[in-house]
Amino acid sequence: MQDMIQKILRYKDTLLSVVLFAVIASFFFVHTEYAFDSTSGPMEASGALMFRSTDKITQELNVRKNMLLTKISIQFGTYARENKGTLHVQLYEDKKIVEDWEVSTSQLADNDYHGFELDEPLKIDPASPYRICLFEEHQGDNGIAVWTSSEKNKPCYRNGILLNRRSICYQVDQTDIALKNKVSIIAFVIALVSAILILLKIDEKIIMCGIFVTLGCIYMWLCTPGMAPDESNHFYRAFEISCGNLLSRVMRQDGVGGDHLPLALEEYEDPDVELDWDKTGEITFSNTALYAPVSYLPQAVGIKVARTFTDNVSKIFYAGKAGNFLASVLLCIWAIFRMPFGKKILFMVMTFPMTLQEMVSMSTDGFTTSLCLAFTAYILYLSYNNSDRIRKRDICIAALLSLAISLCKIVYVVLVLLIVIIPNKKIGEGKKWILFKLGIPAVAVTANMIWLKISSGYLIEFQPGVSSDKQIQYVLSNIGDFYIITVRSIIEYGNSWIQSMFGSSMGALDITISSIVWICFLILFLYETCNCKRLKINPHRWDQTVMALIFLGGAALICASLYVQWTPWKSELINGIQGRYFIPLIIFPALFVMYSNDKTKKYVRYIITYKETGKYYYMILLTLNGITILDMIRYDLNN
Numbered sequence: 001m002q003d004m005i006q007k008i009l010r011y012k013d014t015l016l017s018v019v020l021f022a023v024i025a026s027f028f029f030v031h032t033e034y035a036f037d038s039t040s041g042p043m044e045a046s047g048a049l050m051f052r053s054t055d056k057i058t059q060e061l062n063v064r065k066n067m068l069l070t071k072i073s074i075q076f077g078t079y080a081r082e083n084k085g086t087l088h089v090q091l092y093e094d095k096k097i098v099e100d101w102e103v104s105t106s107q108l109a110d111n112d113y114h115g116f117e118l119d120e121p122l123k124i125d126p127a128s129p130y131r132i133c134l135f136e137e138h139q140g141d142n143g144i145a146v147w148t149s150s151e152k153n154k155p156c157y158r159n160g161i162l163l164n165r166r167s168i169c170y171q172v173d174q175t176d177i178a179l180k181n182k183v184s185i186i187a188f189v190i191a192l193v194s195a196i197l198i199l200l201k202i203d204e205k206i207i208m209c210g211i212f213v214t215l216g217c218i219y220m221w222l223c224t225p226g227m228a229p230d231e232s233n234h235f236y237r238a239f240e241i242s243c244g245n246l247l248s249r250v251m252r253q254d255g256v257g258g259d260h261l262p263l264a265l266e267e268y269e270d271p272d273v274e275l276d277w278d279k280t281g282e283i284t285f286s287n288t289a290l291y292a293p294v295s296y297l298p299q300a301v302g303i304k305v306a307r308t309f310t311d312n313v314s315k316i317f318y319a320g321k322a323g324n325f326l327a328s329v330l331l332c333i334w335a336i337f338r339m340p341f342g343k344k345i346l347f348m349v350m351t352f353p354m355t356l357q358e359m360v361s362m363s364t365d366g367f368t369t370s371l372c373l374a375f376t377a378y379i380l381y382l383s384y385n386n387s388d389r390i391r392k393r394d395i396c397i398a399a400l401l402s403l404a405i406s407l408c409k410i411v412y413v414v415l416v417l418l419i420v421i422i423p424n425k426k427i428g429e430g431k432k433w434i435l436f437k438l439g440i441p442a443v444a445v446t447a448n449m450i451w452l453k454i455s456s457g458y459l460i461e462f463q464p465g466v467s468s469d470k471q472i473q474y475v476l477s478n479i480g481d482f483y484i485i486t487v488r489s490i491i492e493y494g495n496s497w498i499q500s501m502f503g504s505s506m507g508a509l510d511i512t513i514s515s516i517v518w519i520c521f522l523i524l525f526l527y528e529t530c531n532c533k534r535l536k537i538n539p540h541r542w543d544q545t546v547m548a549l550i551f552l553g554g555a556a557l558i559c560a561s562l563y564v565q566w567t568p569w570k571s572e573l574i575n576g577i578q579g580r581y582f583i584p585l586i587i588f589p590a591l592f593v594m595y596s597n598d599k600t601k602k603y604v605r606y607i608i609t610y611k612e613t614g615k616y617y618y619m620i621l622l623t624l625n626g627i628t629i630l631d632m633i634r635y636d637l638n639n
Contacts, residue, residue, distance in 0.1 A: 035630035038637035060154035085138025228361035248289035257289025257458035298327035372584035465568030501579030
């Protein structure tokens with residue numbers, strides 16, 4: 001007995017870890033209980049069908065195959081009175097009655113759906129037809145009515161006679177048990193493998209890369225075409241670039257951007273549509289015509305490669321998504337290996353649900369975010385590595401990354417300020433460091449201004465009352481007023497910006513995610529920021545100031561650009577800002593706090609090690625993304 005106790009004490013940390021891993025993962029598996037339930041949408045009522053005492057109404061059900069049927073709801077009318085009768089509802093599988101309900105008609109609500117739950121969930125057999133049969137026992141003027149719809153549905157019969165173009169208004173509740181089992185097994189394998197790797201103390205960079213790629217592949221499978229904001233317009237612009245047209249055309253007198261492209265592109269969600277270059281037409285996408293070709297380089301390459309093998313529009317679309325994801329993966333993995341400290345914060349930003357969604361979509365935001373994170377990690381690496389001098393190759397990489405960022409989105413051009421933190425002694429004396437620290441930012445800003453001038457030709461009034469020229473003049477001549485407008489907007493909308501950045505809404509901001517996701521992400525981000533101690537290297541003199549300037553400058557540019565492009569003239573609030581715009585910038589306030597920890601000599605636990613709560617970090621991230629995925633699946637099943 002004593003030997004057994006000693007063995008338990010020897011492995012108590014491992015046993016405790018296993019228990020805590022199981023508790024964390026249980027949040028995901030408990031959430032699966034309802035995540036795969038779906039209810040068909042309510043049908044539009046067009047007329048009432050009153051029961052006669054001899055009537056038997058039969059409706060063939062439109063049910064999804066290989067699902068579990070749990071409830072049927074039917075819309076009744078009671079003529080706003082308390083009826084006295086008995087309603088019978090029978091569910092048939094082929095010719096066999098599998099469920100029989102009786103309900104007093106006095107219990108029915110007028111013009112509302114009444115639910116009939118099955119005693120046991122029924123597995124839908126693809127080979128069997130399903131139907132319900134309704135009849136009522138009543139006397140006198142106590143009959144009820146069932147609402148009917150003219151929506152296209154399966155046949156409905158009254159006493160064996162087909163009711164032309166009419167169907168009972170009904171809903172069915174089903175559970176996709178096959179999908180539930182598949183997702184649960186995949187989740188269990190991912191959690192198990194991750195837990196084993198963590199307990200074996202495998203290099204954390206390997207764990208990060210594995211989790212990131214795995215989550216990205218799951219989001220790629222989950223995010224259907226058109227789910228991300230403005231994804232169709234991003235597709236058209238990327239396709240245009242893949243054809244060699246780097247600049248969009250001005251299609252109308254109002255300056256809207258677009259091009260003459262195959263009209264089949266507009267049906268990219270149909271898996272059977274093929275490209276037909278004989279049927280082209282004007283396709284407009286003015287908001288994405290504003291983006292430089294560099295923004296769509298991965299998507300355009302993917303589309304170009306796919307076009308050499310297929311004309312299927314849906315496959316071409318997915319190839320563009322795959323190109324965007326592949327480029328983002330390579331940049332993010334490179335950033336993980338280059339980041340000298342704060343890897344967990346960098347990794348957390350990469351695994352925000354919104355970040356992952358954008359990386360697997362046609363949107364430019366995923367690639368832009370990856371570029372920004374890679375550039376940040378690389379400049380910090382150059383600044384803090386042990387080499388005495390940076391190489392010409394390093395200078396070229398830094399210059400290319402800064403140029404690409406400046407051409408992707410004007411608001412992130414402030415990131416080139418990071419070059420300032422590289423010590424002069426690593427660059428060289430005299431003109432060398434001046435050319436490096438001034439030349440690279442100058443080229444980036446110049447390229448940014450040139451594209452801004454070009455893209456202004458596609459700048460139209462996106463929202464009523466918007467006038468970009470007048471708005472620019474107003475801001476420049478009333479800086480104080482614009483500051484007040486910005487502060488007022490932060491107070492009014494700041495809460496929603498933070499929530500959406502950390503994962504409160506997905507898709508085109510129409511998929512509501514459980515609140516626990518964004519709350520836990522926020523808490524975890526703050527915890528890691530305040531407890532993450534850098535490597536034992538003293539921060540450079542201006543590092544903290546540069547981090548503050550980049551974040552504040554980038555946030556100011558986001559506010560200014562949206563005020564100019566999307567907000568009516570002299571509006572008291574800024575419209576159009578979304579939390580995802582701040583994702584590439586959110587790491588800088590975290591770095592600012594980390595530098596403060598070093599300055600005050602706070603010898604806090606270095607969270608990057610595998611001690612105490614550090615090992616549960618990855619399981620928490622996996623669980624939060626798992627809950628997000630389940631909520632997205634539930635939305636997809638119900639729409």
